[in-house]
Amino acid sequence: MNRLKVITTHSNPDFDGFASCVGLKKIYPDFQIVISGNPFQNLSEFLRFYGDFFPFIYENELKGFNGDIEELIIVDTPDIERIGEEIKSKLSSDTKITVIDHHPDIRELNIENKNLNKIIKQTGAATTIVANMLKEKGIKLSNEEASLLGIGIYEDTGSLLFSSTTLEDLEAVIYLFQNGLSLNTVSEYIKFDLTIDQKIVLNNLLQNVKTYNVNNYQITIATAETEKFIGGLAAIVAKFWYAQNVDTLIVIVRMAKKVFITARTKSPDIDLAGLMSVFGGGGHKQAASAKVNIASVEEVEHKILQVLPNYINTGLKAKDIMSSPVRTALATESIEEVNKIMEITGHSGMPVVEGNKLVGIVTKKTVDKALNHGLGKRPIKSIMSSKLITAKLDTPVSVLRKLMIENDIGRIPILDENNILVGIVTRSDIIRAESSPKKSYLEKREEIKTTFNNISHLINERLSRRIVNLLRLIGFFGNEMNSPVYVVGGFVRDLILNIENYDIDIVVEGNGIEFAKYMAQQLNAIVVPYEKFFTANVIFKDGFKIDVATARTEYYESPGELPQVDISTIKKDLYRRDFTINAMAIKLNPQDFGTLYDFFNCQKDLEEGVIRVLHNLSFVEDPTRMIRAVRFEQRYGFKMENYTLDLLKKNLSERYLERVSGSRIRQEIEKILEEKNPIKAIKRMAELDMIKHIFPKTYYTATMEEKFVRLFKFIPYLKERFENFNDFYAVSTIFLEYYDKSTLEEMRAKYGYPKKFIETLKFTENIIIPVKSLIENRYPFSDIYKVCGKSNPYIYSHISAYLDEDEQNYLLSYIDTVLNTRIEKVTGKYLMERYQLKAGPILNNILEELFCLKLDNSNLSEEIAIESIVKKHIEKIEDSSKL
Structure with missing residues (x-):
């Protein structure tokens, strides 16, 4: 008699129960996972997409099995009444039962069995117990397995925030991270219970929902406002995300004077981390957040819609990941024959064709069931599914993923423009594609190492004594104002290059205007503040000027507009700058005087003569940087690195330069004309096809x-x-x-x-x-x-x-x-008095003729020359009067 070994959990399982079962099967591979009832909705959605990774059967599939259960492991419940009826019916008096549970209030287990074994530990989740068992045994997990177990722990511990969370839960999560746990996957499926205040915020969000179509992607934006800070926004967003089941969600909540942004997306094509970086935030590509000071919800929403298209990349498409050519089954082939093909090829599904036309699709699971019922001789079309969900070659991977989930299918045939089958995409193809996303611009670069080198020797060697003393004084003022103070930008760049540059830009981590006022008071100078931008000019009596700014990040209302400003740190202040060669700072406070802050491999680019933007949107946020890149290239004999050059060409072709005001473009051209050899920059602009974007009907030629x-x-x-x-x-x-x-x-x-x-x-x-x-x-x-x-x-x-x-x-x-040349003696008055001429054009004509004579003969006698000129003009007047 056959006997089963079963792992199960309570009926209608949640993630904690199912994940525990999957983990235990890694330890006991000869056991079969059996689940009863209907899984929770979020688990059901998970299994639609990832189910093939986790072998399990439903309880009703036990009905055809006549033997009883030899061993049973029950997880996440001690109550035998909560497991499936079919499982209970197959228990015997000698069935060995193991209960693994995490509830601390367990007293007596409702199981009567002499072979009972109990593993009860007070942890936040049953999955934690199983994960630590796996860890002790040194068992490695796949990314999908680690993520599933992670969801089990995060959901039952409220993302490790519930009071029931223990150190063991944290240790289990670390182990899962080491095995490939994806927080993006976790955030997509977990759900939470909310506090009263959180529920109020959620309700406000649900009442303020707008849906936008951005580059053919559906974007849902929800907003809310509250006069007090309420924690757990991530939990609120997760609840909204779970309840509304939207593709991409961006939540904007003003709490008191700050605006919090949290975003989630199911699409691998939308880079939320990049989007949030615009607001000084960050995170993962599919889950990110940011915090903005001194802004309204409407401003933030407007800004998001302005820049979001730049962070949508259709990326991989069906043609990039599909399997081709496609192994197909003829509609008339027998189920047995198709099964043999599947066994040989390892395919879990195959399209079915008839007369060169795609007519259906069949899965290995369906084939196995048909064989078990003795239907092997029948044609494959008798069991195929005629519900065809197809896609085109250019269909984005994110759309394919959505189609699979919505239609509960595991593969999608791909058709060309003539509706001919050319490939097939499976769940595994999509999961592989999403687990290897394209790298961001910064990730494409070699590893960026922050360096802090003291270059005070260069300051002393290369700068005048006045400038050195002034920089040291500014550093002392920084200490007195309790503010870190830096000299930044072009001054630092040219100091390292040993080029004279006394345009001093000071950045203060604090209030730049107040610092400027204090500095001016100490140095007997004048302050000109610019409150809107938190900047000021300090002007000395001899005209020498220093610019002072508050360390800041900038975001732009729309491409090409002047920036909005927000207080920030020196690193973020440097990150907003145009190119790496201009993104260094030297600290001036006495204890750190001369320390060079290089966060982005700036010195290396300077040494190698490279012009490099700091982020992908540099030319979008300020298109005049395209002109500036050319100016710096030609001034120093540098070259734009390839990616920066590609970005420039792309943004130029998309007409971002046309979005900038003419005055700002003119300013950049005027700076080029101040260079020693401006023709080099003009020629380079022509090579890049930039001139026609500035002067639309100008065609640069060799003649020009x-x-x-x-x-x-x-x-x-x-x-x-x-x-x-x-x-x-x-x-x-x-x-x-x-x-x-x-x-x-x-x-x-x-x-x-x-x-x-x-x-x-x-x-x-x-x-x-x-x-x-x-x-x-x-x-x-x-x-x-x-x-x-x-x-x-x-x-x-x-x-x-x-x-x-x-x-x-x-x-x-x-x-x-x-x-x-000057007419010194003959004037209009002279002509009127000597020759009785009347005032009028004749006087000017006579004087102009005299001036021409004098141009050719500087020694000309005006009195002599004027006689003949006047006589000629009088004769003309007399002749015309006779007519």
Whole structure:
């Protein structure tokens, strides 16, 4: 007679009971797990997806078994009345029974059996007892097994927060972590009991739910507000998550003056850790949180919706993980034949085809049942399931996962655009894909090691005595204000590179404005505060300036807008900066003076000449950094590392630069024009296709580059001769050359050109060819003047771009002559009194003619020359009167 060995738990099992059974089977592999009743809903959902990993049968499958139970292990209950009736019916007087339970109030067990063994320990969960048994025996678990047991412990201990939690529970969790426990999986399935206050918050959340479609992903956002702090938000979110069964949940709760954000997602395509990093938080890809100071719920919700698309990556698709080609079964093949194929290949399911058409799918479990009933000769189509759930090649893995759970299926056939079967995806395929997610940008980098090196010797060797003393004083002021103080950014970068840079930026971990006021008071300087940004300028009597800021993180309302500011630490302050080479700080407090803070391998990038952003969204949050990256590349002879370059190109193609105000783009261009060799940066911007995103109808060519080379040679001469010369206007004459009037008006509105500049540009376009010809042929200055007149410097700069060196010299002589020529004796009054001329255009015409004569002959006698000029004009007037 056959006899069974069974592991079971109470009817309608929860995670603690079922997980304990699974753990025990690792110790007793010859036992069969049998469960009775209906599993709790969250366990049922878990088994729909992960059931194939845990061999078990339902109690009704014992009915065909005639023997009794030789050994029985009961977990998570001491009461035999709570186990299944079919199991109880197969117990005998000599059945060996072991009870494993964790309830501390056990007195007498309701089991009458002489072969009874009891293992009762006061722990938070029965799974804890089993996990520690596994640990003692040195048994290794799979990721799925460890996660299942973890759910059992976390659920029964309220995530280790219930008073019944013991040290043994903690030790068991550590063991499970060592074996691959996934907190993402745990958070997806656990449920909690809530306090009254927590239930109020939950109720408010349920009444304030909005659903958004973001990149074809359903995002649920729930909000609530309370005037006091209420702990256990994670438990509230888990309850909501369990009750509402949404794909992606983001909860925003204002408690007093702080806003807490907690997010969960079932989709491996949504990076919640990245999303929360925008708000200074973190976590895991599918479960993360953050805390924001001084913000409203509405602001945070708006910000989330703005940046969330950047953290959605459709990632892996069906075509990336499917098995192909697909082993299929013909509809007419017998069940026996299909079983042989499954036995050989190890497939647990196969699509069924008929006449080259997919008609159904069959599982190994169904085949085994059919064979047990003696149906092996029948065609496979007689037992196949015709309920076909299919997907396309580009279906995201997250969608496949959802389809499997909703339809309680373990495999999905994949069809191409012609609806031809090309592959199949199983639960195992999805689980493997999700257990190996794509690495984030920082994870792709080599290991980042924070370093703290003292470089005070460089400060003493490379800086002037005044600057060294000033930095030391600032450090002393920091101690007096009880605030850590740092010099940061470009000053630190250039100090290490041994390049002179006295633009000093100070960051204070505290109140930067109050620190600036204190510093100014001590140094007899002036303070200009900027309350909105927690910054201030300290200006000395000789004009020397120091910028002081509060250590902060920034988040952006939308790409390209100015940042909102929140108090933070020096590390977060550095993390918000543009590139690693600018993300170092030197502490100035006396006890740590000269200590370099390098959190992101900045020195290494500086040594290797690498421009690298600190995070994936750097160019999205501030698109002007794309221009800045080019400027730093060309200034130092560095290169953007590949990923940064890829990000730049991607964000450029997605037109993020167009979202920035023209004034901010203009500022960055003006900084490029201040560099020693700006043509290098302009050329690089052209290589990256960046110029057309700044000037939309400009096409950078070799001819344009030649114009810029000639222009930049000439600009220094113009700066010597004209005050307030604007380099941006000068280069714009080339960038905007031959634009139509409507586009020029758009550019004027965007970049703030004066209306007169646009008029000048169109005027120059009409005269530039004849003026070039006059200069080439060395015509007298008076002839050039008749075309150009007394031009502004941007007409000259535009013309210079068309001239070679000798021709530029001739133009320069012309400019000097025009600027230095004066009519000293003849005036309008002189003409009216001597020749009885009336005021009007004639006077200006006569004086202009005299000026032209003087351009060609600086020694000209004005009194003699004017006689013939006036006579000619009077004769013209007399002739016209006769007509």
